[in-house]
Amino acid sequence: MDLESLNWKISAKAGEGVMSSAKLFAKACKKQGLAVFNYYEYPSLIKGGLQSGQVHAALRGATCQRRFLDLLIVFHEKFILDHLAELNERSLVVVNANAFDASKYPELKAKVIAINLTKIARDQGANPLSSNIAALGLSACLFGMDLETMGRVVIDEFARSKEAAVKDLAVLKTAFEITQQFIEKGELQSFGKLISTGVDEQLLMTGSEAIGLGALAAGLQFYSAYPMTPSTGILHYLAARQNDYPIVVKHAEDELGAINHAIGAAFAGVRAMTGSSGGGFALMVESLSFVGVAEVPLVVVEAVRQGPATGLPTWTSQGDLNFILSAGHGEFLRVVLTPGDVEEHYKLAKLAVELAEKYQLPVLIMSDKYILESHQSMPKMILSNQNARFSMLNDGKLGETGLVDGEYLRYKSSENGISLRSIPGQTNALQLTNSYEHDEYGFATEDAVTTKEAVDKRAAKLEALRKDLPKPLYLGSENPEKILISFGSTVNVLREVLLDEAAKNIALIHLPCVCPFPTLELEELVKNKKAELFVLEGDSTGQLAALIKKETSLTNLRSILRYDGRPFYSEDILEFLVSQKLNEQYRLI
Structure with missing residues (x-):
């Protein structure tokens, strides 16, 4: 049976390497020509706690994570309890153990099998962490994936150590063969053969990497930042490319230093950018006012996480919208871009650098942990850019x-x-x-x-x-019963919603820029439509809905809110559209 999609997840303690294995599995799916989304969850701990990587791959769609899993691999049995809501009768759970007692989990609907992945790794003389590679071999067999393709992905990742790569390939092959034996004995059933288009024409990038690459494409020559999740990925990406591009990357002493270094670089004539999360950006706002009055071109990335204060350092949110719109004392013109998918992060980062220089003002890119740290496939872009200077x-x-x-x-x-x-x-x-x-x-x-x-x-x-x-993006029915309005990363979930038959009378509007607000464009998109309007956003007070009411004549809006650090799920939105029932982790106002 040909498979057109899969939903795969691996779960372990922080420090056990599952984020790397999730990235490798996502790369293997991409190499088969599929669209891919790889979503991470992890605690703010160096070791311990629950960490997971989840890959949704499909011939069509795969713009976000999905709830119900085909395959869950857990390195510790106790973590099954954390994933019960993601499992159904069609799910398979593989526990990294010698045995499993299903009677301890009467509420568990999925089939469970114990396979000692760590033993497979050790038997090949590999590091115990190579149990992650064993998980990849097992997964390749269950989904009918090409083992050679998976092997190339592993080799590419560990090319710096030939000895480790050889051992990991042995682990990969052994796990594949052991899984095949389980299938032949009837103890496991293959999911089928994952479709391969034979054409690998996409890139797999995080939102952070896309921002960095887009800024480089626009001629960025200076980036300064102090590490703060989830903005740190931009710093790491650009720092690793200083030998390849004419850019200086400065690890500043703090966020005040970071923005002032960038202002100095911009004053000297180079294209400059800084970035932080909400707490770090709070320290930058006095200098942001200086940028406004001095007309210094500067790009600032605000990578939102759940607040206030330290909040949930490794979880997502869109709750900084009002803060970003009004940050700084006094009145000055600014641009606030709110990219959605990874490709748009690339395009709008490039645009941000150009707008800042052309109009000599601060351009802020508002994004969030969810998309900045998730991998998503995107089309390859033009690799050669001729950048004109402005003003x-x-x-x-x-x-x-x-x-x-x-x-x-x-x-x-x-x-x-x-x-x-x-x-x-x-x-x-x-x-x-x-x-x-x-x-x-x-x-x-x-x-x-x-x-x-x-x-x-x-x-x-x-x-x-x-x-x-x-400009705002409109997708879906031209005569909708409901219109879902969002900004930033939420559009990834709403695109997935539109693929379902239940959404044939639904439309979405995505706002890639919220300041200056696209008043006329948004009003024109909903003009003469008799649809109910719902605003979906990751905060508790409906900040985007309030902004729309302030900037347009639209007043009959309802908000669907999520503010627990987790992203929206397309299944939850579809259930609401069909039955008007909303998951208890959401709020309708």
């Missing part, structure tokens, strides 16, 4: 004279609010930049007329800026 004297180049005819006014008034920016070292183009309100030269002022002119000059950028912003 700069002589395109930011040094060494020429006569760049300015007469006096150089850094903050010269203009119809679109944009004044050409010089950088240190350009002849006859000296500028003064400080945190005071200023005149056209950059000198501090408290004059009433000059102050109004300066504020109006910065605000004048808005009209031109709107034309360059990403």
Whole structure:
């Protein structure tokens, strides 16, 4: 039987390597030409606790994790209790043990078999952690996957150690053969043969990696940050590429240092970015105001996790929306981009760098733990980019004279609010930049007329800026009974919802930018539609719904909220659409 999809999960203690095995299994599925989504859950512990990696792969869809599992591999029997809600009669559980007593779990619906994966690894002279490789061999057999393809994935991962790679290949093959023996004896049943398109044309990336790659594609040359989950992945990704690209990556002493390093780099003329999570971004907001008044181009990534304060450091949320929209004292123009899938993280990171320079303002990318740390397949992009410079004297180049005819006014008034920016070292183009309100030269002022002119000059950028912003995305029925509105990563779940027959009368609207708000575009999308409007967001107060009501004429909105650190599940949304019943972990207001 040909399989067009699978839902696979591996679960163990933190430090036992299951995140690596999940990534390898996701890569193997991608190499068979399937769409893939790999979702991680883990505690804020170095060792211990429950950690899992979950791979949903399909010929069509696979834009998010799914609830009910085909195969669950647990390294410790006790973790079965944590996954009961994900198991049904069609599920198979493999326990890393010599034996399993099913009578201890009367509520368990799935079939369970004990296979000692650790023993398989040790018998091949491998590290006990190679029990993860045994899990891959077992899985390849059960899903009818090509063992050679799985082997290439393992070799690619461990190419630096030939000895380890040889042992791991032996573990992989042995686990595959042992599983095949179980099937032949009738103790296990294969799920079928996973379809392979024979064409591997996609990339498998996390949202963090996509942001880093998109920024590099836009010519990013400086990134500074202090590690804070879930933004740290961007720092790691860019730091590992300093030898391949003309970029300096600075591990700052703290978040205040991080944003101020980036401001200095931007002032010097390079494209710069910083990033943090909510607690770190809270320390950056005074400098964000400076960016606003000084018209310094800067990209800031805010990687949201469940708050307030330390909150749930390794779990997801969208609860920082209002904070990001209003961060900083005083009024200044900003852009807030809210990318959804991994591909959009790449595209909007590239756009963010360009918008910041063109309009000389802060561009914030709001994302969250869920998509930043999940792997998702995406189309390959153009690998060669020619980046033009924007709104700069002589395109930011040094060494020429006569760049300015007469006096150089850094903050010269203009119809679109944009004044050409010089950088240190350009002849006859000296500028003064400080945190005071200023005149056209950059000198501090408290004059009433000059102050109004300066504020109006910065605000004048808005009209031109709107034309360059990403527009809301509409998918689904043209005559829907219900429209689901979301921003950020939630669109991944709603795309999966639309694949179900039960959603044939449903539409979704995804907002990739919430500031400046796309008022006219959103109103036009729902115009003349007699559908119920539901806003889905990962917070407890309905911040996006309140923003929509503030910025548009739409008032008849209901909110579906989740705020326990976990993402939405497509099955829960489908159940609500069909029966109006909502999972108890959600709230309808």
